Amino acid sequence: MSNPVTLAEIRAARDLLAEITRSTPLAWSRPLSESFGGPVWFKCENLQRAGSFKVRGAYVRIHNLPEHERARGVVAASAGNHAQGVALAATLHQIPSTVFMPEGAPLPKVAATESYGAQVRFAGTTVDQALIAAREYADETGAAFIHPFDHPDVIAGQGTVALEILEQCPDVNTVLVGLGGGGLLSGMATAFQALRPQTRVIGVQAASATSWEPSLKAGEPVSIDGMATMADGIAVGRPGELTFEVVQDCGVEVRTVSEEAISRALLLLLERNKLVVEPAGAVGVAALLEPLEKFEPPIVAVLSGGNVDPLLLLRLIRHGLAAAGRFLSLRLRVQDRPGALARLLSEIAAADANVVDVEHGRMAPNLAIGEVEVGLTVETRGASHAATVLKRLHDARYRIESSQ
Structure with a gap:
């Protein structure tokens, strides 16, 4: 299967998003740069509109809908970040949006999604169950289903993060990207393969919620159950069909990190860089704290989101202090x-x-x-x-x- 997204489409998405999203900064990490003997940077998508990279792909997908589909509104499923991205993108296009979220989704993410203009409904206890409900709603109402990761437009939108990194750090040798369904990783891997193939692109999952390692071993997407991780934003039980093909074809590596490393990463980001990052957004930094492997600088770890429940943040800080x-x-x-x-x-x-x-x-x-x-x-x-x-x-x- 050929890559469903081209560099030209990612560049077109960048042009489309020029007045919609911000080019997020790189933040330098002194302690990690000293540890690795070269520059280590954080790509601050936690400072993006709606608090994560998700608005990039959501906006491109909704913009490219035919007018007759837009008229029926859009529907999505998400634990929080895609929900906010879709809600904001739909409101910017002046169309209605409905978002299905798992029961128990963080209340600040629910409130933020509603504040961006979406109607929130709850279904199931996982993102995968919410996805089923959202698809059923789309079939019943004719609303356009906006998949959180498995669509070429979404992949192209997320790939614009890589274009910004290459402008900000042209000689980057290692990029660490949080990995859930694979939209961000597949888009970025496509851009790097076309523009700087020597860059080592690595997807990072929580060790207690890794669907990618067994999928890559099997040669096809497989489903897992029983995920239990603080990184709820990347707790996806099955890779996407399109994203899996891209990640496999690009030869992207996948690593896992412990809950303790995620906690320590959150604490490091908060203490040393004054950055509030959600657990899923910190897994790339967590990989830099695991002792098993070294990475070649310049290194960029993508902080994919910053939408974290303050009550959860208190517990995470305590957990991080204990882990450290x-x-x-x-x-x-x-x-x-x-x-x-x-x-x-x-x-x-x-x-x-x-x-x-x-x-x-x-x-x-x-x-x-x-x-x-x-x-x-x-x-x-x-x-x-x-x-x-x-x-x-x-x-x-x-x-x-x-x-x-």
Whole structure:
């Protein structure tokens, strides 16, 4: 099968989007550049209109609809970013839009989609189930179905990200792209294959929601179940037919990252670059934090979206701090005597660590007579400082039941 999208179509999409989307900046990462011995940049699609790259493909697809199809409105399915992109693109074209979202979709994404002008309906618990409902709605009403990734116009629109990167960093050697259904990756891979084939383009998935590795192994798209990842925006259970062919034909590599690496990436982006990024948008950065492989700079990691629920962000920050060794959780046994807890806390203070939370219990059935169990959450400066705290407690002969 030949590539369904050409470089000329991606360039035409770039011209079309010139007054609609913004050319998002590259942000330099000092710590990662030092780690890799060369420039590492973040392509900030989290700063795009509607908060992600999705508006690019959605606008091109809707613009190219015949007038009689536009008149019946459009329908889409999404966990959030495609929903907002379609809603904004439809409103810009002055046509109605309906978006099906999974039950439990983040409330800020639902509210934003509605604020851009779409009518939101809920169906199923996954994007794949919402897609089925959206297709049924299209069949019933005649509304044009705007697929989140598996259409040439969508792929061409997403491929415009690559054109901007090549203008901003012409000698880029490695590009890391979050991978869900494959629209962004296939569009970018097409552009790079045509303009700079020596650039290594890598798709990145969450290890607990990877449909691409088994699909590439089987030589065709396969479905998976049981996805469980904080990166809900790329939790797609089956690659697209078109996107799979493009990714396979372009020889694109696929890597997976852990939930801990995603958390650490979010924390790095927030602390060092002051960038709010959703988990799915940070997986490219997470790949740079995994220790198994090095990448050749100049490196560009695409931050594909920034639409994150503030409540989820609080949990993600805490998770990231723990993954980076900045929070140490301990359970210890101490003697049930006056001053025992104070002595334990003084050891923590002497190690220059800060106690965030304390639990003190006498009722656990496995405790000996005269013992109490103490649970501590301790704030540290990182993994080496956490190790120093543990060593001090061991040297003081405290019995540590568990630590993480």
